[in-house]
Amino acid sequence: MTLPARVRRLAGRFRSHRPGVDASPRTPGVSPGRARRAARAVGSVLAVLLVFAVLVGPDRLGLLTPGAFLRIPLEGLLVAALLLALPAWPRRVVVAVVGPLLGLLAIVKLADLGFRTALDRPFDLVLDWLLLDDAYGFVRDSAGRAGAVGAAVGVVLLVGALLLTLTLALRRLASLLVRHERAATRAVAASTVVWVACAVVGVRVVPGVPVADTQLTALVGAHVAQVDERLRDREVFTAKIDADPFRDVPGDQLLTGLRGKDVILAFVESYGRDAVEDPELAPQVNGVLDAGTAGLRAAGYEARSGFLTSPTFGGGSWLAHDTLLSGLWTDNEQRHRSLLASDRLTLNGAFRRAGWETVGVLPAATQPWPEKGFFSFDRYYDAEALGYRGPKFSYAPMPDQYTMQFFQQRVRADADRPLMAEIPLISSHSPWTAVPRMIGWDQVGDGSVYGSAATGEDGGDADDRDTGQIRAGYRQAIGYSLETLISYVQTYGDDDLVLVFLGDHQPAPVVTGEGASRDVPITIVARDPALLDRVSGWGWQQGLRPGPDAPVWPMDSFRDRFLTAFGPSTPPIAAPR
Numbered sequence: 001m002t003l004p005a006r007v008r009r010l011a012g013r014f015r016s017h018r019p020g021v022d023a024s025p026r027t028p029g030v031s032p033g034r035a036r037r038a039a040r041a042v043g044s045v046l047a048v049l050l051v052f053a054v055l056v057g058p059d060r061l062g063l064l065t066p067g068a069f070l071r072i073p074l075e076g077l078l079v080a081a082l083l084l085a086l087p088a089w090p091r092r093v094v095v096a097v098v099g100p101l102l103g104l105l106a107i108v109k110l111a112d113l114g115f116r117t118a119l120d121r122p123f124d125l126v127l128d129w130l131l132l133d134d135a136y137g138f139v140r141d142s143a144g145r146a147g148a149v150g151a152a153v154g155v156v157l158l159v160g161a162l163l164l165t166l167t168l169a170l171r172r173l174a175s176l177l178v179r180h181e182r183a184a185t186r187a188v189a190a191s192t193v194v195w196v197a198c199a200v201v202g203v204r205v206v207p208g209v210p211v212a213d214t215q216l217t218a219l220v221g222a223h224v225a226q227v228d229e230r231l232r233d234r235e236v237f238t239a240k241i242d243a244d245p246f247r248d249v250p251g252d253q254l255l256t257g258l259r260g261k262d263v264i265l266a267f268v269e270s271y272g273r274d275a276v277e278d279p280e281l282a283p284q285v286n287g288v289l290d291a292g293t294a295g296l297r298a299a300g301y302e303a304r305s306g307f308l309t310s311p312t313f314g315g316g317s318w319l320a321h322d323t324l325l326s327g328l329w330t331d332n333e334q335r336h337r338s339l340l341a342s343d344r345l346t347l348n349g350a351f352r353r354a355g356w357e358t359v360g361v362l363p364a365a366t367q368p369w370p371e372k373g374f375f376s377f378d379r380y381y382d383a384e385a386l387g388y389r390g391p392k393f394s395y396a397p398m399p400d401q402y403t404m405q406f407f408q409q410r411v412r413a414d415a416d417r418p419l420m421a422e423i424p425l426i427s428s429h430s431p432w433t434a435v436p437r438m439i440g441w442d443q444v445g446d447g448s449v450y451g452s453a454a455t456g457e458d459g460g461d462a463d464d465r466d467t468g469q470i471r472a473g474y475r476q477a478i479g480y481s482l483e484t485l486i487s488y489v490q491t492y493g494d495d496d497l498v499l500v501f502l503g504d505h506q507p508a509p510v511v512t513g514e515g516a517s518r519d520v521p522i523t524i525v526a527r528d529p530a531l532l533d534r535v536s537g538w539g540w541q542q543g544l545r546p547g548p549d550a551p552v553w554p555m556d557s558f559r560d561r562f563l564t565a566f567g568p569s570t571p572p573i574a575a576p577r
Helices: 003-016 032-056 074-085 088-119 128-179 181-201 215-242 282-298 317-326 333-340 347-353 400-412 467-492 529-533 555-565
Strands: 204-206 262-268 302-309 357-361 379-381 419-425 497-503 519-526 552-554
Touching (some): 032 074, 032 088, 032 128, 074 128, 088 128, 215 333, 282 302, 282 467, 317 347, 317 555, 347 555, 357 400, 400 467, 419 467, 519 529, 552 555
Parallel strands (some): 262 419, 357 419
Antiparallel strands (some): 497 519
16 A cells, blocks of 8 residues: 555544544435435426416416416517527526516416406406505405405515515526526427417317417506506596586476485395396395285386496496496496596486485495585485494495385485485395395384394305305395395385385306306386386386396486486476586
């Protein structure tokens, strides 16, 4: 053995006997280096899957199936080619810009998915930020303040996590592409050829989902067009507000066919066409309507029914109220705010000008509502003013029967002139987990009775129900609201009562399914035959239930048709402006 070799051997023995040094052989297992490599591989796979999911993930719940991900995104191929072509510094710039953009696109897709599920429309980048306060209020009223705060914090954390995670994922993907440049270049080139071939042939593994995907480009283009439309719409809508044929009609020429009548305009929350036509929903709801038709007819009343097309779906009741009362199609928050800032004559305002006392009874108004002045109410009752002392029913602060009993006893009973009352009923508001039951009108009192015998049906926790349970809760709630109105007329009606009731919008797609119409039933009930003769030209069907062939009008046409039908026999003459 040579001298250098002997020296190295002795040095090795010396090190092995130093205190604190373990000279025993390593136990079998995964080495730290191998574990790190496995972790990097898993991280790379997750990064690829996350970016791919953002690129091809659908924005509709009905398309959220495994087949929807069998696509080749053109945008992904372009980004991958760019990252491969650029040197290090420009590549880092691309990652720093495109990563957060992918995060924003993921947020928009999730928002579209949520809005299509709840309201059957995509998220509005310009206007829907204004709905965050309403959404917070809905969660607070349904689940309490703690639940609302938790939901708000969760949304903020989710937004931040998406922005950061997508940026880190794209950086990992860029590193992976560069590290395997030759294989990555071949894969991108081959995928591009396949994309072109699929685009030419129109290949679809799943119907309606092309393999050659440009969904992200279409999504961005649609939202850009949406922003442009919103920016131009303000001027267009302002011109429509000013073009009002009834703006300056004198009061003595308005509503002459209703003189001396108390008119109640009741909105039934989420009462849509599916309630009277869907095979699963209609039997119970139509049973209430048909029995009500017979009962009212026996008491001397007749009814006529049709359909209106609402500007909203699944929510946004105030937009339907705006549309019906103003005669203007109000389908977004910008139009809503422009309308409220105007002096447009509403149906309420027409009654007030013609001498009626106008009343607003809004049981869901739990916060200050300065807009009440626009609707020309002489008297206004919000949730606090209604004085309810019973429990809440899910979202609804009070049952509909209590609302109608308050109106009868505290408003109509002591009125010294004809009333026009707008009353939105809310027992049929989502989430349909608790439905009160009808009781004797003399039992209602201050509502404390609802803490015991009148609690009605409970559909369980809102988060634990399946679609069948949700639909059953909706069906029960609509039946209760309609029964309340029918019973009110039977109990308190007289020759001078006119009831107009309608839905504000269809329920959410979880009840109707995707692609449902925006039609809602509308009915007018009266005992005076001459009054119903005035609407004979409308073609509405007899009874409380409109059939499949009943006329369908856009909701913004109702104000003018109503004022014309119940105005003088000759067209109104506007006073000089």
